Amino acid sequence: MSRHDRILFAGDPHGNFQPLITAVHKHRPEAVILLGDYDLAMPLDICLQEILALTEVWWIAGNHDFETPSKYKNLFHSGLADKSLHLKVTEISGLRIAGLGGIFLGRVWYPPQPPKWLSKQHFIQQQNITVKEANLPLKYLSAIWHDEFEALKKLRADILVSHEAPGSHRHGFSAISELAAAMGVRHVFHGHLHETYARTVKNSINVFGVANTSVVDLLGNPLE
Structure with a gap:
């Protein structure tokens, strides 16, 4: 289990x-984890x-994966739909x-401000029209609740x-640093900000930003 590129x-x-495809052919990892914003013109598995x-x-x-119904469908209804890691431990x-x-998302929750809505159900209950959770606007589905x-x-x-x-980046959020500490993690990997870097946050947690189209190993090392 010592291979850093597994x-x-x-x-x-x-x-x-x-x-990513090139890195997989070269390093033959046991798994790859994608950090979001796919802009899919076809299903992810294709x-x-x-x-x-x-x-x-x-x-x-x-956030890009909720921009249009087709981008959303090509991810959440793809042949890899069951490989989502969101809100669970695998x-x-x-x-x-x-x-x-x-x-x-400011209209839902933007730390350190308190949440405008405590949950999707809280939001739905306050609407003047009947809304089912599955039919929430994509913008709201993109939010962290x-x-x-x-x-x-x-x-x-x-x-x-x-x-x-997390708070390791000038555009990050201390709330995610707190989440990582509460969960007892040793490392955080994130995308979104298109910057590869390595820093630490509270409890000596290592944070690795991964730039757009970049691929890194378990030590945060960028791969050719």
Whole structure:
């Protein structure tokens, strides 16, 4: 279990999956984890069909994946729909990986401000028309909701993958640093901000930002 490239983390592809495909062919990881913003013109499994027999593929969603119904469908209704890591802990290659997709949205919750809505149900109950959770506007589905975030805090993991950044980045959120500390993780990998870097936050948690189309290993090292 000492191979640092047994799990790879891929930054926002924005439609360009070739660097990830190349990295899988070269390093033969046991699994790859995608950090959001795919801008899919076709289902995710079709985009990655060249590597599906070579490695496990796991993912979280980014804000771009909710921009249009087709982008949403090509991810959430793809052949890899069951590989979402969002709001749960999954054992991958001997490590417990927690996932937090989506973004903080001002109309829902934007830390450090208190949440405008405590949950999707809270929001739905205050609407003047009947709305079912499955029919929420895509913008609201892209949001990080306070109650789901708090439930994730109660789980334990080795690694947290998120689209939003922790407080390690000037555009990040201390709330995600607090989440990582509460879960007892050792490492956080995030996308969204298109910057590869390594820093630490509270409890000596290592944070690795992964730039768009970049691929890094378990130590945060960018791969060719």
